[in-house]
Amino acid sequence: MGFTHIDCFSGPGGICTGLHAAGFETKVAIEFIKSCVDTYSKNHPEVHVIHSDIRNVSKEQILPFIPKGGIDLVTSGMPCETFSTAGNTSRSFYDDRQFLFREGIRIAEIVNAKLILFENVPAITTKTVSKDSNELIVSVLKEELKEAGYGNLKEFVLCATDFGVPQTRKRFFILASKNPTTELSAPTPTCKKTVTVQDAFAGLKNVIPNSNQEETEYSNSSSMFEKLMRDDDFWRRTNPQPDKVTYQMPMKHRACTLKRFELLNPGDSLKDLFDRYEGAEREELQKQRILPKKMFIKRNYRLVSSEPSPTVTSHCLDEFVHPKYNRALTVRECARLQSFPDSYDFCGGPYITPHLHNNIQDKYEQIGDAVPPLLAYAWGIKINEILENYK
Known part of the structure; x- marks a missing residue:
């Protein structure tokens, strides 16, 4: 059996598809949008998919599907429209969705996850918690990760083109470990020739x-x-x-x-x-x-x-x-x-x-x-290496 995974804000299953190819076993997925749930379930029937606002998901809905000892990895790709620079973002910029990262942390605590991987648009790194504040949302995220016991963390910006995806998509990631001595790193680019x-x-x-x-x-x-x-x-x-x-x-x-x-x-x-x-x-x-x-x-x-x-x-x-x-x-x-x-x-x-x-x-x-499956696959290969050395 491969390393285990919980997929928060799962969408149609881009992350799960890549991690599955890398040998991971996704136990639970959580998604609010019904059509995404249907797509996910059709392609990953072995996964228990919870159709719900993640804020309403209880530990009783999750724990029956979790192995003893907890989960190896929780991924959390919360909605990014709030942080995107595309179009006019002022309409929803300071809505409550910007703090949905807390739900990823909460789920990780429930299942005693070894690692958490957060994913979003790079623009999240410049966004503040409110119009009247200079405090960055990412700073709040990192502080709350530390409070939850995931103080060993690193930030990365990766371009999907470097991993065989035929688009210039850039994404921001935070990888956090519950073990303070675990060495964290990003996937090494795998694509020698750009895919057109x-x-x-x-x-x-x-x-x-x-x-x-x-x-x-x-x-x-x-x-x-x-x-x-x-x-x-x-x-x-x-x-x-x-x-x-x-x-x-x-x-x-x-x-x-x-x-x-x-x-x-x-x-x-x-x-x-x-x-x-x-x-x-x-x-x-x-x-x-x-x-x-x-x-x-x-x-x-x-x-x-x-x-x-x-x-x-x-x-x-x-x-x-x-x-x-x-x-x-x-x-x-x-x-x-x-x-x-x-x-x-x-x-x-x-x-x-x-x-x-x-x-x-x-x-x-x-x-x-969605997260491009080939980019998720690259993360899966890297996180496999990290978990093999996890103590």
Whole structure:
């Protein structure tokens, strides 16, 4: 049996998927969003998933599933919208979610965890507890870890690109140990060659917008990354249809949206179109609804085939345009950019406006909010080494 794990704020299972590939056994997952719970349970049926606000989860709900002696690792990737620099964060910046890290600590104490791994956006390191305070949230987090007996801790910022993920996603981590003498360190970068968008989309056929024709067969193109996404032995998963593609489904686009996509060069976004077209020319494009009345900075970015993707977010349906074709990305293409294996199944509705529904997420939102499984795998390999020397 491998080392044991509890997954707080589990989302659709990105962390669990990576840790499972590294040999961990996840005992309990806690998640508030029902569609994420459904996705997690479908892909990890061996895990006891608690569908609840973590603040309401009691020790009686957890302890029956915990081995004697406690848990080896608790991961806590609390919601990051509060700390993100994307868009206007002032609306929710100082809400009560910023202190949800306390729940990860509370769960770790209940199960006598040896290690805790916190994950969030790098911007959390600059956020204060209130508008009128200079005290950083991270300082409060570290102080409360020390009070709970996890004073041996280290901070890291890692880029997913360094671990084989085809996107430039950066994440902040705190790794804390209950043993004051345990030597803590981050995973060593494993990727010698950057994985590109072209590598990520290898094997996936194009789909035609508005056609209702899903592609279920792989193409002849291939890459090392594509082979890894289909390697069920690596992921320790079973796939009843390994030769079938899932979620390579066409999306609905208005004619004016398709015309807008035609104007985008690789690396262009909606902002570039606003800069390129001015005066009467822009007004005419707006009249035809090819350009919207307002400019959204992070929208309609055409990916560059030879580069990794920018950070995939819960808004990825609107944010990205395929590097070659005039359409948004499919669910499977977004999952590839996040390094979810091709056998991964996603529950939930297809399209919902992100974050307007507190207890619902569509497939795109789930994927965008997840921790990339390959990044979690790298942590799993490193934490395996740490736990083997834990005394």
